[in-house]
Amino acid sequence: MSQLELNSNAEEARHTYFVDVILPVPIPKMFTYRCPFDLEDFLQIGVRVIVQFGHRKVLTGIISKVHERPPEKYEAKYILDVLDQSPVVFPQQLKMFQWIAEYYMCTLGEVLNVALPSGLKLSSESHVQIHPDFDMYESVYDFSGKEELLIEILNKNESLSYSDISKTLQQKNIFSILKSLVQKDAIIIYEEIREKYKPKKEKRIRLNSEYLKEGALETVFESLSKKPKQEEVLLFYLQQVPIYKQTKLNEQGIPKSLLAADLSTSAIKTLTKNGVLEEFEITISRFPDDDQETKPVHLTEIQENAKSDIIENFKTKDTVLLHGITGSGKTEIYISLIEDALAGGSQVLYLLPEIALTTQIVTRLKKVFGNKLGVYHSKFSDNERVEVWNGVLSGRYQLVLGVRSSIFLPFDNLGLILVDEEHESSYKQYDPAPRYNARDVALYMTSIHHCKVLLGSATPSLESFYQAKSEKYGLITLSKRYGNATLPDFIVADMIKEANKKLLKGEFSSVLLKELQTSLDNDEQAIIFQNRRGYSPYISCQQCSHIPKCTNCAVSLTYHQFKKELICHYCGYKEKMPNACEACGSTSLQTIGIGTEKLE
Structure with a gap:
């Protein structure tokens, strides 16, 4: 048998592998691609691959399955490249992605698009360059002024993106120009793939x-x-x-x-x-190690008892609700539980709502856990988010403090999830899809990671409190403030009685004015909170009771006296303050309620 026949038989004996790939597109299915023989050794569930999608797009996807079955309805395209040597997404995450897609009624691609940091997704952008065989003086075609200008610019540059050309030509739609130049064999359009994530480099000097x-x-x-x-x-x-x-x-x-x-x-x-000296570059972390000495936390007897009760409840229940009044020392209990979990070799996720993630809590945790702590926040750049993602993968960060998006991080040994201020609406994402609630996803994660969840709040949500009272969750109550601190005094002013006795001055009660005056006399400060923007929440016609509403949202428009406008605080719709009622024509329009402008 000839060598050619042997090689042919060897090729036939080789298995042809296909992979199902999750792509970050809003289409309710995965796509099957064929794997070239030279990339077979790199195939793993959870690694990133570059694939062509449609005629022009190049996308980054995640392998969810490796098999030998070709697709029935279409011919599988080849994978262009495999980006990772080891998975960046674990099977537990893929299972969670699938659950989120089903529970929140969206596509798997939409979940992946939100879950994966932008820096881990290769971007495909069309680029334009001069055709190697093109010579303008020998061309038989005529060129417009814009076409000649673009050719001149491209001769000075190796290539340009669509957006660069659009800016240079000061023309939004450039496709007709590009189409014409392609037909005249003047340019080539190609896809340039660039990695968004760039490691942070530092230039250093040393002696030769x-x-x-x-x-x-x-x-x-x-x-x-x-x-x-x-x-x-x-x-x-x-x-x-x-x-x-x-x-x-x-x-x-x-x-x-x-x-x-x-x-x-x-x-x-x-x-x-x-x-004499040498200059070189090294890759450094955007989150430098902190050499400060870590300090342990000491619990009071009440806190120690609460912690013991939480641990006892965890023996029979996956979720426990810690109902502790403001200032009762819930954070110290969290820190102690985190110490125990990390000592046992587990990872911990500490969730906070967006508004609560402050420098204070980060500094506080840094003092205890030092460089084991990673912070995942929406204000971080793409590169910083990728570093935290990779830090969790490598085991550098065993504790992550983050907002709702941190539930997507690649945990593989998660032991405890803390959801502080669990009642907060910030845990819910409304747009874009998936419209998930991070607290509820955390509860589901107990089934795939076999971890425990501690919900904490001074004012628990109705559903969590009901589950605790029904004994589906454990319930621990802290009713005393840390260090025997006293709760602030609350004084309620009866505005109806104040009005009947004619004690009101504008919108202010005599009680409020008295307390404010006392504070000022004592050289103290005072804050007045008013939860309505503008001058008044709405205006009303005194004749027909008509209230102007937003044309988009069907909610009443807020009157802003400074701008003399009616504004919708949902979508931003604006209109001028009317001189007469649009329903009956009456000029008897009255502002109703009080806003911050009126209060001022």
């Missing part, structure tokens, strides 16, 4: 290893005797890096920014050019 030899540095200093600035740079480096005591420190060098802060940059450049 040749000058670590005995006597070499003395020779250098002799040559620099009449070059004080270069000599100053070298002396500063040696102060920072004691090479004679610890030679290995030279390999790490020092940041170039530290050297260039107060010293001559031209002197640094000259020393580098002459080979």
Whole structure:
């Protein structure tokens, strides 16, 4: 048998693998792609792949299944590339994605689009370049002014994106120009794939290893005797890096920014050019390690009893509700439970609503857990979110403090989820899909991670409190404030009685005015809260009772006196304050209620 026949039989004996890929598109199905033989060794559930979708798009997807069955309704395209050597998404996450898609009635692609940080999704953008065989002077075609301008620009640039061309030509729709130039064989349009995530780099300086030899540095200093600035740079480096005591420190060098802060940059450049110093780059974390000493938390007897009750409830229930009044010390209990979980080798997710994620709680946790803590927040850049994602994958971050989107992080050994202020509406995402509630997803995660969930609140949601009273959840109550602190006094003013006795001054009760005056007399501060923007919540016709409403949202329009406008606080719709009722024509329009403008 010939070698050609042997190779042919070997190819036939090889298995052809196909993969089902979840793509970040709002289509209710997965797509099957064929795997080239040279990429078979990299196929794993949970790794990212680049695939062509449609005629022009290139997308990043996640492998959810590897098999040998080709699709029946269409011919499978080949995977273009595999991006990861190990999974970036775990099977538990894929199961959770599927549940979210089914429970919140959206597509799996929409879940993936929200779950995966933008920095982990390769973007495909069309680029334009001059055709290699194109010569404008030999072309038989005529070109418009815009076409000639674009050709001139492309001759000066290797390639340009659609958006760059649109800005340069100052024309929004450029497709007709591009189509014409393609037909005239003047340009080529192609897809350029670029990785959004870019590691943070730091330029560093070190001494050339040749000058670590005995006597070499003395020779250098002799040559620099009449070059004080270069000599100053070298002396500063040696102060920072004691090479004679610890030679290995030279390999790490020092940041170039530290050297260039107060010293001559031209002197640094000259020393580098002459080979005395070396410049190199390293990848650094956007979240540098914190060397501060961690401090343990000490619980009071009441807190210790509450913690013991929580642990006892966890033996029979996956979820426990901690109903503790404001200032009762719930956070200290959380921290103690986190310490126990981390000591047992488990990961912990600490969820907070958007409004509650403050610098104070981050600083507080940093003091206890140091570099084990990762923070996942919507205000982070794409690159920072990717670093936290990778930090959870690598095990660098065993504790994550985050908002609702942190439930999508790649946990593989989750032991405890804390949902603080569980009643907050911020845990619910309304737009875009998936319209999930992170608290409820956390409750589902107990079934796939076999972890425990602690819900905490001073004012539990109705549904959580009902589940606790029905004994589906455990219920622990803290009714005393930490350190025997007293609750603030509440004084209720009866506005009807105040009005009947003619004690009201404008919108203010005599009780409020008295207390404000007392505070001012004592050189104290006071805050007045009013939960309505504008001058008044709405206006009403005194004749027919008509109330102007938003044309989009069907809610009453708020009157803003400063702008003399009626504004919808849902969609932003605006209209001028009318002179007469649009229903009956009466000019008897009255502002109803009080807003911050009126209060001021």
